Amino acid sequence: xxxxxxxxxxxxxxxxxxxxxxxxxxxxxxxxxxxxxxxxxxxxxxxxxxxxxxxxxxxxxxxxxxxxxxxxxxxxxxxxxxxxxxxxxxxxxxxxxxxxxxxxxxxxxxxxxxxxxxxxxxxxxxxxxxxxxxxxxxxxxxxxxxxxxxxxxxxxxxxxxxxxxxxxxxxxxxxxxxxxxxxxxxxxxxxxxxxxxxxxxxxxxxxxxxxxxxxxxxxxxxxxxxxxxxxxxxxxxxxxxxxxxxxxxxxxxxxxxxxxxxxxxxxxxxxxxxxxxxxxxxxxxxxxxxxxxxxxxxxxxxxxxxxxxxxxxxxxxxxxxxxxxxxxxxxxxxxxxxxxxxxxxxxxxxxxxxxxxxxxxxxxxxxxxxxxxxxxxxxxxxxxxxxxxxxxxxxxxxxxxxxxxxxxxxxxxxxxxxxxxxxxxxxxxxxxxxxxxxxxxxxxxxxxxxxxxxxxxxxxxxxxxxxxxxxxxxxxxxxxxxxxxxxxxxxxxx
Numbered sequence: 001x002x003x004x005x006x007x008x009x010x011x012x013x014x015x016x017x018x019x020x021x022x023x024x025x026x027x028x029x030x031x032x033x034x035x036x037x038x039x040x041x042x043x044x045x046x047x048x049x050x051x052x053x054x055x056x057x058x059x060x061x062x063x064x065x066x067x068x069x070x071x072x073x074x075x076x077x078x079x080x081x082x083x084x085x086x087x088x089x090x091x092x093x094x095x096x097x098x099x100x101x102x103x104x105x106x107x108x109x110x111x112x113x114x115x116x117x118x119x120x121x122x123x124x125x126x127x128x129x130x131x132x133x134x135x136x137x138x139x140x141x142x143x144x145x146x147x148x149x150x151x152x153x154x155x156x157x158x159x160x161x162x163x164x165x166x167x168x169x170x171x172x173x174x175x176x177x178x179x180x181x182x183x184x185x186x187x188x189x190x191x192x193x194x195x196x197x198x199x200x201x202x203x204x205x206x207x208x209x210x211x212x213x214x215x216x217x218x219x220x221x222x223x224x225x226x227x228x229x230x231x232x233x234x235x236x237x238x239x240x241x242x243x244x245x246x247x248x249x250x251x252x253x254x255x256x257x258x259x260x261x262x263x264x265x266x267x268x269x270x271x272x273x274x275x276x277x278x279x280x281x282x283x284x285x286x287x288x289x290x291x292x293x294x295x296x297x298x299x300x301x302x303x304x305x306x307x308x309x310x311x312x313x314x315x316x317x318x319x320x321x322x323x324x325x326x327x328x329x330x331x332x333x334x335x336x337x338x339x340x341x342x343x344x345x346x347x348x349x350x351x352x353x354x355x356x357x358x359x360x361x362x363x364x365x366x367x368x369x370x371x372x373x374x375x376x377x378x379x380x381x382x383x384x385x386x387x388x389x390x391x392x393x394x395x396x397x398x399x400x401x402x403x404x405x406x407x408x409x410x411x412x413x414x415x416x417x418x419x420x421x422x423x424x425x426x427x428x429x430x431x432x433x434x435x436x437x438x439x440x441x442x443x444x445x446x447x448x449x450x451x452x453x454x455x456x457x458x459x460x461x462x463x464x465x466x467x468x469x470x471x472x473x474x475x476x477x478x479x480x481x482x483x484x485x486x487x488x489x490x491x492x493x494x
Contacts, residue, residue, distance in 0.1 A: 007105030009071035013313025022082040024072040030420030031071035040066040047395035050139040051105040053169030057176035067093025108144020109236035116241035120149025143236040147243040159231040164451035192258035193249035198486035204276035211275040226257040237473040283324035286463035294439040297458035307467030311421035315364035320465025335442035336414025347404035369466035376406040380432040390424040390452030405431040423448035
């Protein structure tokens with residue numbers, strides 16, 4: 001079989017301060033850069049990325065025809081220029097491939113300047129090229145806002161089942177296994193999907209915790225000889241359009257099998273409405289609690305700076321948690337990433353051991369935040385190129401640009417030029433900070449950091465300091481949601 005493959009990954013926070021230009025996809029941050037044609041095979045070997053899992057699972061039995069793949073750190077809308085260039089490359093590759101099947105590695109929560117449902121628009125274009133009979137299999141992020149257009153234009157949608165997303169490659173492999181079944185003669189399955197009536201805070205969606213772990217156990221149990229695939233996407237609750245919602249779905253050998261599985265999953269998620277509970281502290285509360293725990297702890301206390309999570313659209317430059325650490329006179333504390341290319345450049349210019357008087361961070365102008373200027377000591381410098389070592393970023397090569405470790409009093413800061421969420425211990429070590437030797441670590445991440453930091457953490461706390469990714473979706477200034485959806489479990493109705 002001739003199978004065209006490609007990917008387009010972006011999680012769009014429509015309330016975020018910065019848009020995703022084409023240059024953001026070229027740079028990639030924690031993701032590989034824009035990859036065209038055979039570059040996909042060269043760059044995606046043994047990585048925790050869906051297309052890597054697809055390629056490995058499909059093997060050499062069929063001809064894989066690479067089109068284009070691109071990803072950028074979450075932000076506000078993808079510019080029309082970036083969307084048209086990347087989607088155009090994928091579609092042109094598919095057009096000339098004359099493929100028997102299509103696989104696409106997508107996110108599911110991309111919005112562009114012109115399309116609130118970016119994946120739905122891309123799949124519409126692909127379907128128009130290949131016609132109605134060519135199977136299209138798509139892997140989606142767990143945070144996909146999965147829309148009717150995606151279901152309409154793809155034959156199979158499969159979503160991650162872990163958050164932290166340690167099963168991205170595995171999900172791509174599941175998409176490949178589905179296409180193998182179709183090659184083997186299986187008929188196209190029937191779909192049943194259900195939208196859920198409430199938004200779920202992103203900090204509550206962790207699948208290491210209840211009820212996520214219980215719900216995804218059921219997802220796996222539902223699959224059988226009659227149920228080809230089942231999925232649940234809790235959604236990305238910072239995308240202001242009608243399709244922002246949790247969704248469950250199932251594919252069955254007949255309508256009855258699909259409907260029964262979808263209804264069982266729907267009932268479980270409805271019953272879980274009062275179970276999504278993540279304790280969120282103010283910045284000062286979190287630091288003070290961490291200091292108390294650290295007095296007798298043998299491991300670091302890890303605080304999630306969730307509202308400026310660059311993995312959910314933040315620019316990773318707000319200084320609220322740094323101010324809280326300094327106000328509480330924290331010792332042996334480290335935080336990152338603070339993304340400030342100007343500060344990193346200035347540190348490289350003056351050198352290690354020198355004092356840098358620089359207004360650090362705060363460039364995204366988030367309400368309640370501002371740059372922080374103190375006499376920073378430059379402790380180390382780095383070019384920003386290093387290999388990740390943890391389970392989330394497994395196999396990825398980081399390209400964070402000129403970087404430095406800055407210190408003021410008892411607080412060390414990892415400063416980088418390009419953003420990605422701090423979800424790997426190597427993101428401290430590359431500038432000379434050993435995370436296991438700190439009393440307090442403050443990570444700009446919501447949940448992904450847990451994959452690599454839970455084993456070294458005495459306790460994990462979640463804090464809210466200024467940032468564009470509200471810990472509670474009800475705090476966002478919504479305008480375009482579906483009427484009647486609850487803004488929080490058992491919360492106000494939009």
